[in-house]
Amino acid sequence: MRDEQHIGVSAQLLAWYDLHAREMPWRVGPAARAAGVRPAPYRVWLSEVMLQQTTVAAVRDYFRRFTARWPTVEALAAAPDEAVMGEWAGLGYYARARNLLKCARVVARDHGGQFPDTYAGLIALPGIGPYTAAAIAAIAFDRAETVLDGNVERVMARLYDIHDALPGSKPVLKDHAAALTPLDRPGDHAQAVMDLGATICTPKSPACGICPLRDPCLGRARGTAPDLPRKAPKKDKPVRLGHVYLARHADGGWLMQRRPDRGLLGGMLGWPGSDWSEAPDPAPPFAAQWRELAGEVRHTFTHFHLILRIHTAELPDGPPPEGLHVVGKHAFRPSELPTVMRKAYDLWRGQ
DNA sequence: AAAACGTGGTC
């Protein structure tokens, strides 16, 4: 339900956004927006997928490189898998890149290169969940859908002083967010709430003094805002060990492995090696005098810490072992490796 | 429904 209180809050928010919206490569400027220009659905989709669990600062350059290399969804759909995975390297959550390509190919093949313009049509596509479907529908197609991301959850929990912990409180927070969603400019409203959460209503030490919603905010009035939203405690991360093997040919090529299309770092290029566990068996890809580098790579994934030992040897002539291939000196680009694999290469380079 | 799934910045 939407009453005068909600209308007042969303008006405040839009007024603030018109003055303080941050420049982003996927946004259209205020003047063009006022003239009714909407961002291309392809660009909205690409940016929203990149922004899943990822900061604006990290996404900017990736977005620019992707749109320069693949300006349309048809161009992206026609790209080889390895090119897209290589361009995504370093951004993390690589299932996003695999689903991005799947989605582009469905849109190109089954929808004539046009993204569906409804929540229901969008959420049926790979890699598009409730948040992203609502975001694209609102921002690209001006539909009055309500987005619920981490920012919106935090802003709603504080604005209405909701003490129930996430994720159980999601439905209540969504109801509040929906009541605020205007029929006019729903896309700008969605981006306004998220910008507010990212710049003013921050997780720690929110800037309530300069917040456009300081008057109606219950959390601020009651002093609870900085401690909201409550969340279930996180589990601690176990430590796992692993070995990787950097085999370099005299001509400068490297022995590498394309990881299987599912699971950790799925679809990405990497070094052959052991499994990652409490007590991994060393697993050199061929028999040789392997030399263990001094030092180690430490890397933290979402759910475990990894300590990686790096081994190196010269790669002999002849066909590579089963499942592996040689990446030539000029084809090898560290920037196309996931970060943990690039760290292993950096350690080798520094020896 | 809970767990898997990356990374870099921040305090």
Next chain:
DNA sequence: TGACCAAGTTT
């Protein structure tokens, strides 16, 4: 310096 956190989705 290590925990927390970011414009979530999939299984």
